[in-house]
Amino acid sequence: MKKVLLPLLTLWVSLLQDTNANAEPESRFADTKPLDYVLVITGGELLEGAYPDAHTHFVTRTLRPLGCRCVGSIIVDDEREAMQHAVQTATNRVSLVIVTGGLGPTPNDITRETLSELTGIPLREHPDVLVEFERRFNQPRAQLRANLRRQTLVPTRGGYLKNANGTAVGLIFELGKSSIVALPGPPKELQPMVKNELAPYLQRRFGVRSFGSSLTLRFVGVGQSLIDQTIKDHLAIAPDTTITSLFESSRVDFTFSVPGRTRGDWDRLKRLEEEIRQHLGEYLYADDGSSLEQVIVKALLERGGSLALVEVGSGGHLAAALSGTDGISRLLAGAYAAPTEPAMRQLLRMPVEELQQPASERVKTMAAAAARLNRSQWAIAVGPSELGPTGGNAVWVAFKFPGERLETVQITVREAGEIHRSHMITQILDQLRRRFKQPQP
Numbered sequence: 001m002k003k004v005l006l007p008l009l010t011l012w013v014s015l016l017q018d019t020n021a022n023a024e025p026e027s028r029f030a031d032t033k034p035l036d037y038v039l040v041i042t043g044g045e046l047l048e049g050a051y052p053d054a055h056t057h058f059v060t061r062t063l064r065p066l067g068c069r070c071v072g073s074i075i076v077d078d079e080r081e082a083m084q085h086a087v088q089t090a091t092n093r094v095s096l097v098i099v100t101g102g103l104g105p106t107p108n109d110i111t112r113e114t115l116s117e118l119t120g121i122p123l124r125e126h127p128d129v130l131v132e133f134e135r136r137f138n139q140p141r142a143q144l145r146a147n148l149r150r151q152t153l154v155p156t157r158g159g160y161l162k163n164a165n166g167t168a169v170g171l172i173f174e175l176g177k178s179s180i181v182a183l184p185g186p187p188k189e190l191q192p193m194v195k196n197e198l199a200p201y202l203q204r205r206f207g208v209r210s211f212g213s214s215l216t217l218r219f220v221g222v223g224q225s226l227i228d229q230t231i232k233d234h235l236a237i238a239p240d241t242t243i244t245s246l247f248e249s250s251r252v253d254f255t256f257s258v259p260g261r262t263r264g265d266w267d268r269l270k271r272l273e274e275e276i277r278q279h280l281g282e283y284l285y286a287d288d289g290s291s292l293e294q295v296i297v298k299a300l301l302e303r304g305g306s307l308a309l310v311e312v313g314s315g316g317h318l319a320a321a322l323s324g325t326d327g328i329s330r331l332l333a334g335a336y337a338a339p340t341e342p343a344m345r346q347l348l349r350m351p352v353e354e355l356q357q358p359a360s361e362r363v364k365t366m367a368a369a370a371a372r373l374n375r376s377q378w379a380i381a382v383g384p385s386e387l388g389p390t391g392g393n394a395v396w397v398a399f400k401f402p403g404e405r406l407e408t409v410q411i412t413v414r415e416a417g418e419i420h421r422s423h424m425i426t427q428i429l430d431q432l433r434r435r436f437k438q439p440q441p
Helices: 003-015 054-064 080-090 110-118 127-137 147-150 187-206 222-236 263-283 292-303 317-323 339-347 352-356 359-374 418-437
Strands: 036-042 069-078 096-100 123-125 153-155 159-161 170-175 178-183 213-221 242-248 251-258 284-286 307-311 330-339 378-382 392-400 406-413
Touching: 003 213, 003 418, 036 054, 036 080, 036 307, 054 069, 054 096, 054 187, 054 242, 054 251, 069 392, 080 096, 080 110, 080 178, 096 187, 096 378, 110 123, 110 153, 110 170, 110 178, 123 127, 127 147, 147 153, 153 159, 153 170, 159 178, 159 187, 170 187, 178 187, 213 263, 222 242, 222 251, 222 263, 251 263, 263 284, 284 292, 284 330, 292 418, 307 317, 307 359, 317 330, 317 418, 330 339, 330 359, 339 352, 339 359, 352 359, 359 378, 359 392, 406 418
Parallel strands: 036 069, 036 096, 096 178, 307 330, 307 378
Antiparallel strands: 123 153, 159 170, 170 178, 213 251, 213 284, 242 251, 378 392, 392 406
């Protein structure tokens, strides 16, 4: 790691130096000067490709409406020299550096001590954090494990951010007019902390805007660039409206934010939504933060009946995607996953001759068989991966509706792997969503 650190940082610094040439006009922030910041994401597992960096997407999207502008993001190993070099370089460029990860109780969680050494700001046990630990673990402080008690150490100049979802509080190191903020790594802890703790701190410290009013529209089946171009071609966006977007697994979120929090501000956003629906309504699946899985489960529950799933080419990933959704326990009657069609035939107790049909008919037969076994009105069956009509791989998917109605669609699967399976699941759910919107025969 040390051998590649300096060239990597040199390249990163050169990108930072060019940032202002491509920055958005200040009028987009209207009432406040943008606050430039740098993200330092720690984690050797990210450098090894074990996990993608989701923190940069979330933090930049969340802080953008406040008038905060990310001018650089770098991933470094969980190693003292690498972390200090990255943070030091960043503090020479901007007033705010946000570091993620390394605040937990394990020996390799070294962010706290590393930043204290870099800044020269000592750490002390904070009495309020200590009291919270006693309450959370129902133990007097003398009985708290040493590794847990270590997490009560906070900077003596700066402070901390409360963590309602874990033990690692956020840390604030204040250096004159600059701040270094350290956030915990787990998304379930970091994300609420950014919204509920970091944002108010930035308002007090740097005078950034409040969140104001915002609207997030969620799209599927359409590209990010096409949405952006459609908005530019057909809508007049007010100068004080900020637009941010996020693309993941063939799904796109567009967030529109305005500074105020009045009824008039919200009405502006709803009118904007109505205009967008006129041009992109067929792709818009939620305006209330619901996931595509939640939209599908809710639609099925409203229509009544239960659901059976059959998966060969998707390896159980459709069931896994739906498993954490509210209401799925009331909806899902059965789920079957098998590596081959013969194995699935045995699970579904199908006659062997039914596997002699064309692929599009076999998948219908599997959906019908699962519905019969579970007495389900609804069923989704995913056939095996095979060579598609235009090259590459494809799977046939069957949807069984109440009564005897069965429909099929062939979905392209570019390659194997987690990302492509996620794209497949998104396509399957989107196909069902579109069928809900069609007039019933």
